[in-house]
Amino acid sequence: MAQLVATLASTHHPFYLKATTMPPEQQMPQAPEWKRKVEAYRETLSRTKPDILVMIGSDHFHQIFLDNCPQFLIGKAERYDATFYNEEREFGIPKYVLEGDEDMSRFMHQSLMNQNFDLAFSNELKIDHSIICPIITVRPENDLPVVPIYTNIFAPPLHTPRRFYDLGRAIRKAIDDFPSDKRVAAIGTGHLSLELGGPRQFMETGPDPVFDRQAIEWLKAGDIDAILENVTHETMARNGNATHGFLNFILMLGVAGAEGADYVDNLDLFHTMEAYFTWYPKEQTA
């Protein structure tokens, strides 16, 4: 059976590449620290020597729109193009092609269906920055096949925090059951408090630094009970109108299994708190 070797959950900041590769005299003051933190985080993945990456993200109205909007979707293809014109325009993210793993996608899809998660699927999925940002930060070589899974954190009605956690549990089971000797890492991205297109956007901090600190503590402790008691769609909307990206952190805690994180780091940037978590399955902690 396949072996889960690491679960990573982080924010995805689309400006990381641009912010850390522009001429040094034009860089923001935090750029060197940001780069150091991301490179340290990258090491938490590379030390586990993964063969396949199961990647959880959320399309930002690039391929998926309101005419046909799945709650959860899995990519099943040999390869995936990545980065849309408007992401190149706004964030300066280059185009990529990612290798897929059709066998694992097929197995994952069937397993999730068997576990009562009716995922939509796509045989021609173009990946957006929710999955390319973590490739840039934790696997810039882009040398591993991926199984992409998208969640709807964007177009209400959204599934409950509980459902996201349970989907994470089901993805974990599918990885554990996958008949292969491959080493699998699961990587998901989302947000802590975030405001986009509203009155609290682009402030000196994220829209709700108190929530950000609390969310980091919950994830660090793996305290799913506290999260499910305290986090609802209404509370997330009060934390910032795009805070629902936190649902992907909840999903990743489901993959890891409600345990304390083995690696935790964060960085207070303009308008957002960046956060980086890694869990190693306890029996294999390196």
Place this chain on the structure above:
Amino acid sequence: MSKYYVNKFLFTVDRDPDYLKRYTEDPRSFVVTWEQSIGPKLIGNEGEASTVHGFTTAERDALINHDYVALFEMGAHFFLNLTLFIGIYDEPYLTKSGPLSFQREFAAKLQHWRDKEYPSVET
């Protein structure tokens, strides 16, 4: 009222460099063109017409005027509403007033919503 159709406008323009240029330079004629020949195309099957949506006068005016405050108040999706107008205004504001100046002006114009429940983006 069609929040969906407003979002369809923002979505189709944001992803197309030619539409974005035309909407930037002459929003009044571009909105007319969009209503006549772009909006009615079914997404993903452009040979098929979709006849069920249209703008209200207020929606049309908000789009013609690049009025992102009115669009926010109508419940246009926050991500589309931000991204499209960044595409139009970020560069000129950057040259004139520095990084993030457009984004901060956008936020400043919405301050009256700060402690209120925002209009729903559900469609």
